[in-house]
Amino acid sequence: xxxxxxxPASKIELPAHIGGGGEIPSFDVTLRVRRYNPEVSxxxxxxxxxxxxxxxxxxxxxxxxxxxELDGSVSFRRSCAHGVCGSxxxxxxxxxxxxxxxxxxxxxxxKPITVEPIKGLPVEKDLIVDMEPFFQSFRxxxxxxxxxxxxxxxxxxQSAEDRERxxxxxxxxxxxxxxxxxxxxxxxxxxxxxxAIVNAHRFIFDxxxxxxxxxxxILNDKEGVWRCRTTFNCTEACPRGIQITQAIAEVKQAILSxxx
Amino acid sequence: MQVxxxxxxxxxxxxxxxxxxxxxGQRARTAVLTKxxxxxxxxxxxxxxxxxxxxxxxxxxxxxxTFDTIKGxxxxxxxxxxxxxxxxxxxxxxxxxxxxxxxxxTPEGRIDQxxxxxxxxxxxxxxxxxxxxxxxxxxxxxxxTLYQNCVKHNVEFYNEYxxxxxxxxxxxAVREDGTxxxxxxxxxxxxxxLASGELHVFQAKSVIFASGGAGKVFKxxxxxxxxxxxxxxxxxxxxxxxxDMEFFQFHPTGLAGLGILLSEAAxxxxxxxxNSEGERFMERYAPTIKDLAPRDIVARSMAxxxxxxxxxxxxxxxxxxxxxxxxxxxxxAKLPDITEFARTYLGVEPYTxxxxxxxxxxxxxGGIPTNISAEVLQDNDTVIPGLxxxxxxxxxxxxxxxxxxxxxxxxxxxxxxxxxxxxxxxAKTADYVELPADPExxxxxxxxxxxxxxxxxxxxxxxxxxxxxxxxxMQVFRTADTLNQVLTDIASFEERYQRISVQxxxxxxxLDLLEAVELGFLLxxxxxxxxxxxHREESRGGHFREDFPERDDxxxxxHSMAYKDEHxxxxxxxxxxxGIRLGTKPVVFTRxxxxxxxx
Numbered sequence: 089x090x091x092x093x094x095x096p097a098s099k100i101e102l103p104a105h106i107g108g109g110g111e112i113p114s115f116d117v118t119l120r121v122r123r124y125n126p127e128v129s130x131x132x133x134x135x136x137x138x139x140x141x142x143x144x145x146x147x148x149x150x151x152x153x154x155x156x157e158l159d160g161s162v163s164f165r166r167s168c169a170h171g172v173c174g175s176x177x178x179x180x181x182x183x184x185x186x187x188x189x190x191x192x193x194x195x196x197x198x199k200p201i202t203v204e205p206i207k208g209l210p211v212e213k214d215l216i217v218d219m220e221p222f223f224q225s226f227r228x229x230x231x232x233x234x235x236x237x238x239x240x241x242x243x244x245x246q247s248a249e250d251r252e253r254x255x256x257x258x259x260x261x262x263x264x265x266x267x268x269x270x271x272x273x274x275x276x277x278x279x280x281x282x283x284a285i286v287n288a289h290r291f292i293f294d295x296x297x298x299x300x301x302x303x304x305x306i307l308n309d310k311e312g313v314w315r316c317r318t319t320f321n322c323t324e325a326c327p328r329g330i331q332i333t334q335a336i337a338e339v340k341q342a343i344l345s346x347x348x
Numbered sequence: 349m350q351v352x353x354x355x356x357x358x359x360x361x362x363x364x365x366x367x368x369x370x371x372x373g374q375r376a377r378t379a380v381l382t383k384x385x386x387x388x389x390x391x392x393x394x395x396x397x398x399x400x401x402x403x404x405x406x407x408x409x410x411x412x413x414t415f416d417t418i419k420g421x422x423x424x425x426x427x428x429x430x431x432x433x434x435x436x437x438x439x440x441x442x443x444x445x446x447x448x449x450x451x452x453x454t455p456e457g458r459i460d461q462x463x464x465x466x467x468x469x470x471x472x473x474x475x476x477x478x479x480x481x482x483x484x485x486x487x488x489x490x491x492x493t494l495y496q497n498c499v500k501h502n503v504e505f506y507n508e509y510x511x512x513x514x515x516x517x518x519x520x521a522v523r524e525d526g527t528x529x530x531x532x533x534x535x536x537x538x539x540x541x542l543a544s545g546e547l548h549v550f551q552a553k554s555v556i557f558a559s560g561g562a563g564k565v566f567k568x569x570x571x572x573x574x575x576x577x578x579x580x581x582x583x584x585x586x587x588x589x590x591x592d593m594e595f596f597q598f599h600p601t602g603l604a605g606l607g608i609l610l611s612e613a614a615x616x617x618x619x620x621x622x623n624s625e626g627e628r629f630m631e632r633y634a635p636t637i638k639d640l641a642p643r644d645i646v647a648r649s650m651a652x653x654x655x656x657x658x659x660x661x662x663x664x665x666x667x668x669x670x671x672x673x674x675x676x677x678x679x680x681a682k683l684p685d686i687t688e689f690a691r692t693y694l695g696v697e698p699y700t701x702x703x704x705x706x707x708x709x710x711x712x713x714g715g716i717p718t719n720i721s722a723e724v725l726q727d728n729d730t731v732i733p734g735l736x737x738x739x740x741x742x743x744x745x746x747x748x749x750x751x752x753x754x755x756x757x758x759x760x761x762x763x764x765x766x767x768x769x770x771x772x773x774x775a776k777t778a779d780y781v782e783l784p785a786d787p788e789x790x791x792x793x794x795x796x797x798x799x800x801x802x803x804x805x806x807x808x809x810x811x812x813x814x815x816x817x818x819x820x821x822m823q824v825f826r827t828a829d830t831l832n833q834v835l836t837d838i839a840s841f842e843e844r845y846q847r848i849s850v851q852x853x854x855x856x857x858x859l860d861l862l863e864a865v866e867l868g869f870l871l872x873x874x875x876x877x878x879x880x881x882x883h884r885e886e887s888r889g890g891h892f893r894e895d896f897p898e899r900d901d902x903x904x905x906x907h908s909m910a911y912k913d914e915h916x917x918x919x920x921x922x923x924x925x926x927g928i929r930l931g932t933k934p935v936v937f938t939r940x941x942x943x944x945x946x947x
Contacts, residue, residue: 096670096673097626097673098628102625102626102702119463125854127854127855144606144694155808160850160852161854161860165622167389167390168392168572169572170693171689172485173387173389173390173392173393175384175385175388175570186490191692191693202571211545212857216857223385231496233447233448235446242442242458243441243442243445243446243451244446245457245458246453246457247453248453251451251453255450258450258482259485260492261387261820287411290446296448326528
């Protein structure tokens with residue numbers, strides 16, 4: 089519900105420093121990019137690119153600068169460039185992140201910044217991986233609302249508390265940062281992986297849904313939630329801040345109690 | 349080259365494309381071609397909400413919504429289309445809820461609603477709570493919910509297939525009054541598979557364009573890198589007109605210097621704009637609804653504050669969005685994502701500091717002309733059988749000269765659904781149109797030219813210069829001089845574009861090549877927008893001419909229609925400029941007489 093608000097003041101004193109950020113500092117940075125193109129060679133290599141960047145720039149800006157000014161063949165996916173489309177998950181200095189959400193100034197720019205494809209999915213070219221196995225796992229957990237009751241003429245009612253119950257897992261953007269940070273997924277390509285479980289959680293705990301039991305059965309499989317070793321890599325990798333390990337624990341608990 | 353055959357082919361997997369696919373996929377053999385993956389489309393970046401007169405929290409009705417939409421569009425809206433949209437909005441929201449969309453709820457468990465710019469009670473009396481929302485990620489939830497339902501209905505996707513051409517044939521036909529004309533018919537599309545570099549021809553009885561906008565003609569934009577207007581460009585090259593391209597929306601609150609969108613929902617929830625003097629300046633420009641005036645008015649007011657020296661920051665080139673009087677808990681509950689954007693990208697804490705903002709290029713009101721059944725028109729009223737368009741790529745026209753906030757999410761759902769049903773029904777009885785000879789020839793030539801061209805010009809450099817001149821000369825304030833400057837610049841870019849080279853010569857994932865192709869679309873569309881803007885010698889909605897600051901209903905209460913015409917003389921005459929022929933199309937009126945637009 090929208091709270092009633094007092095009318096804000098027509099005029100206020102602004103502190104002198106507001107907006108006065110001054111010059112944006114520039115600095116040189118070396119990007120060390122993992123290159124692979126099977127049209128050229130079966131071997132992958134590291135290429136270093138030195139670029140001048142600014143304080144507000146992100147790793148994606150640096151990659152663009154490389155592609156647009158130095159080497160047009162450097163290949164990576166991207167679209168929205170502000171962390172909502174999920175296209176540009178990659179390994180930056182050994183950690184899974186979105187390139188568009190990682191500010192260069194937050195990294196140690198005195199050393200080369202390494203950029204590699206996410207792990208556990210087949211590399212197609214440079215930073216581009218085959219996402220199909222990832223989406224296949226997603227599709228297998230019945231990631232859609234199933235409701236067997238009568239369709240109401242207006243909306244189904246849902247209390248604010250029931251809506252809040254699964255809010256965290258609705259934030260997923262299917263970027264695969266979590267799944268491709270999971271050591272179990274690296275060694276066992278059959279494991280559903282955290283992202284699929286997050287998306288199952290989103291429906292299992294939705295009060296409007298009637299297929300929770302079926303999803304729990306799917307995830308009770310030997311390649312399901314029990315493969316999770318609670319290393320928290322996924323939670324640390326999630327650019328949306330989803331408490332993934334907790335969501336997986338809630339699904340495990342629900343399988344044991346068969347109560348959602 | 350491979351040839352595929354489907355009843356319906358949908359180009360684009362954003363909100364409009366997937367909403368169409370859910371309908372079409374259950375009725376006919378359907379393929380969705382997208383240059384991204386389905387959940388990557390820019391629908392997901394929409395934040396604030398989707399309006400529908402559910403009247404869940406206060407009195408409201410769809411007629412008020414219709415009126416607001418028409419007035420918001422400065423009376424250039426086709427009123428029959430606005431009525432359809434406002435009326436069907438209610439079912440559109442309920443459809444999404446039934447599909448599983450997790451809307452925020454009222455204490456009674458109903459879908460909650462909040463205020464949004466230009467949406468009012470009883471024809472402008474006060475802001476009304478009409479926007480249904482899911483925190484400040486409504487678009488994300490719509491995109492995810494639609495994709496989930498595509499998975500449920502086994503919709504067939506071709507991911508990372510760039511559609512680069514529309515296959516049409518022309519037949520001799522005769523109008524009712526006996527005049528002969530060329531009737532276009534659709535045969536399919538040609539697409540480029542990013543992974544392999546191979547061309548695939550899709551023969552289809554129906555084709556739906558749902559490929560989104562063209563915001564990348566501008567430098568400061570909320571749009572994704574991939575929004576390069578491919579669908580509009582393809583249609584235009586195939587002789588289909590583009591309607592109302594001079595109208596581009598600049599969203600008031602982009603993060604300063606970056607263009608990343610901060611939802612209007614922030615102002616819907618009580619945030620206000622201030623200038624360098626700390627003044628809530630919207631009280632001067634729109635005394636009744638102030639910060640919740642429509643976007644064109646707020647964006648111009650902001651630009652004017654900056655121009656008159658009341659901007660903030662070291663270069664005095666932005667204003668401030670002030671949320672500091674709101675409770676942090678309220679901000680966290682209603683606006684979590686956008687406050688995170690401010691923290692992540694500008695290092696500003698919105699609880700305690702106002703956020704630097706400036707208008708950002710956001711939405712193309714114009715596009716491929718359609719009727720209210722989403723059928724594409726080849727002129728003012730001749731339908732191209734089997735060809736449909738919906739969403740930002742289309743111009744139906746529900747947004748007129750300025751779109752109201754939330755009406756785009758509504759547009760994609762209402763007209764996406766209509767397009768999906770209509771395309772599938774058409775395919776049930778229609779026959780395939782025979783593919784033209786050498787169907788992929790044009791696309792092959794286009795790609796070969798780009799791949800083998802060995803000039804010295806860089807794609808990224810030309811694109812940057814195009815975006816710079818569009819920001820400087822085609823933004824919220826325009827004059828004949830600035831527009832002519834853009835046309836002069838574009839002529840030189842077009843010449844340089846002939847001398848580009850791409851470095852990546854390979855077949856696999858050659859995005860270098862595709863960026864060059866996309867630049868071709870951007871150049872073409874920027875020119876159409878500018879030519880149309882030059883000829884509209886009035887100010888209306890998102891199009892403001894400083895040399896013609898008044899709305900001129902007598903001369904310009906009509907849509908503009910731009911046709912590609914290589915023979916159009918470059919003589920500067922009103923009808924033709926360098927390869928573009930301009931026409932007009934009447935606005936559809938039902939019951940709303942144009943009034944002075946005040947808020």
